[in-house]
Amino acid sequence: MAHKTDIEIAREAQKKPIQQIGDGLGIPSEHLLPFGHDKAKVSAEFIAGLNGRENGKLILVTAINPTPAGEGKTTTTVGLGDGLNAIGKKAAICIREASLGPCFGMKGGAAGGGYAQVVPMEEMNLHFTGDFHAITSAHNLLSAMIDNHIYWGNALEIDQRRVVWRRVMDMNDRALRDVVTSLGGVANGFPRQAGFDITVASEVMAILCLATDLEDLQKRLGDIIVAYRRDKTPIYCRDLKADGAMTVLLQQAMQPNLVQTLENNPAFVHGGPFANIAHGCNSVVATTTALKLADYVVTEAGFGADLGAEKFMNIKCRKAGLAPSCVVVVATVRAMKMNGGVAKADLGQENVEAVEAGCANLGRHIGNVKSFGVPVVVAINHFISDTDAEVQAVKDYVETQGSEAILCKHWAKGSEGIKELATRVAEIADADVSNFAPLYRDDLPLFEKIETIAKRIYRADEVLADKKIRDQLREWEAAGYGDLPICMAKTQYSFSTDPNLRGAPTGHSVPVREVRLSAGAGFIVVICGEIMTMPGLPRVPSAEQIMLNEAGQIEGLF
Incomplete structure (x- = not known):
């Protein structure tokens, strides 16, 4: 029997009106701003009124380093949320919005899969409620105002270089990474070298995801450093008086989006910074709102635990005063085999030795997450080709790491296939055994923070950074930015900065190419190895397969 595609399953969903989903969480319909019948934003007034309420339990879903075999982190996040509801718990899900770049590039969608999906799948992967467009517009308004200020006499004495x-x-769009603007004569301004990043790497995205309300949003936008004078003193967004208009553009985008799973359980989908080049977590507003409305909140952090979970703990939890009660690390037998050296074409054949060899990657993630003081469970996301012996090999290995692995079949069976994990996660969360603490102190020097992540999470021997980068970090410390956390930008495919180095490598170095100060978001971005803040499309982009069929339905999103 041919399996239905994700989009076919999503299309058959028996969705409830979004007001009913809101009602289940105690959100009155007048506090829902509907986008069609199946999406709504939750009003800022309603969120402000939740302040005194107690928080539910926060559960983080993370994963091993991604492989072309696929891990299913969002699928597991959605499945676990459905599973908790199925065993009688009041649970909500918090995930990120999808970026158009990878949707038309390699990925093709970010709403879960199989029978563990958030719907409406097509809208979520495309324009959704317009949040990313608002972020793009606010960011580029500031860009326009900088060049306009220089054009009209440059009263702030911005050094164009x-x-x-x-x-x-x-x-x-790789063609935009490095560009020259303002060519064509006096009327077009002064030519200068510039460039584009993808919207999800924008500091405005990070700010939207870390701000607590509109007032905090405007303050953080004002704090953005846009340029320096010749004497190296900073020029802030508020110096250009752009923060007010940017906040206006982001007013609606700040409100979390409420949608539903295939099983009609609530899901907040809000914010979408990439985890390899940004901080990889959904918005603080969505997560804190969900925690006030549900007893359990399942959220995910992007890519492997070396990126997403590390940033979730060291940036998001630190800034928002949150602490996870339990962490689920998603792994697949197929990915273990790939980490154990099996080629993608051969993944269908049983190979227990390769599974055992590849488990080192999983083991390191378990150890890393435990180092934050939180209990860890492994979810083995089941594929049809997995054999009992292979699954048992993963379970046995995880036991040697002082954790436990549970087989999950939510992709094929929805909540029914993940009840065992849901029951165990609820037990752990209820036991209050988490002693969460970030990995490094606020007052540690910036370079030592980078070294702490590189050595303790990536197990690198050293961080390679030339004098220019070290001097830059010292200047920021002198300017009062020394207490900021670090946001590492590196490949998601390996613990190292070499995407081809699978497993659990040691003895490697972490080369730092560039550092950027995100003073509004409140972190330092450290760009390592070859990672790009503006990705390119692959040789055969997903966009080639995406089209409308004769019925006017979208095909090719998967």
């Missing part, structure tokens, strides 16, 4: 604010768009 030291404009650090790049432009953004939500598409993978």
Whole structure:
């Protein structure tokens, strides 16, 4: 029997009106701003009124390093949320919005899969409620105002060689990484070198995801450093008086989006910073709102635990005063085999030795997550080709790491296939055994923070950074930014900065190519190895397969 595609399953969903989903969480319909019948934003007034309420339990879903075999982190997040509801718990899900770039590039969608999906799948993967467009517009308004200020006499004395604010768009477009603007004569301004990042790497995205309300949003936008004068003193967004208009553009985007799973359970989908180049977590507003409305909140952090979970703990939890009660690390037998050296074409054949060899990657993630003081469970996301012996090999290995692995079949069976994990996660969360603490102190020098992540999470021997980068970090410390956390930008495919180095490598170095100060978001971005803040499309982009069929339905999103 041919399996239905994700989009076919999503299309058959028996969705409830979004007001009913809101009702289940105690959100009155007048506090829902509907986008069609199946999506709504939750009003800022309603969220402000939740302040005194007690928080539910926060459960983080993370994963091993991604492989082309696929891990199913979002699928497991959605499945676990459905599973908790199925065993009688009041649970909500918090995930990120999808970026158009990878949707038309390699990925093709970010709403879960199989029978563990959030719907409406097509809208979520495309324009959704317009949040990313608003972020793009606000970011580029600031870009326009910088060049306009220089054009009209430059009263702030911006040094054109030291404009650090790049432009953004939500598409993978390598041609825009490095550009020259304002060519064509006097009327077009002064030519300068500039460039584009993808919207999800924008500091405005990070700010939206970390701000607590509109007032905090505007303050953080004002704190953005856009350029420097010749004497190296900073010029802030508020110096250009752009923060007010940017906040206006982001007013609606700040409100979390409420949608539903295939099983009609509530899901907040809000914010979408990439985890390899940004901080990889959904918005603080969505997570804190969900925690006030549900007893259990399942959220995910992007890519492997070396990126997403590390940033979730060291940036998001630190800034928002949150602490996870339990962490689920998603792994697949197929990915273990790939980490154990099996080629993608051969993954269908049983190979227990390769599974055992590849488990080192999983073991390191378990150890890393435990180092934050939180209990860890492994979810083995089941594929049809997995054999009992292979699954048992993973379970046995995880036991040697002082954790437990549970087989999950939510992709094929929805909540029914993940009840065992849901029951165990609820037990752990209820036991209150988490002693969460970030990995490094606020007052540790910036370079030592980078070294702490590189050595303790990536197990690198050293961080390679030339004098220019070390001097830059010291200047920021002198300017009062020394207490900021670090946001590492590196490949998601390996613990190292070499995407081809699978497993659990040691003895490697972490080369730092560039550092960027995100003073509004409140972190330092450290760009390592070859990672790009503007991705390119692959040789055969997903966009080639995406089209409308004769019935006017979208095909090719998967």
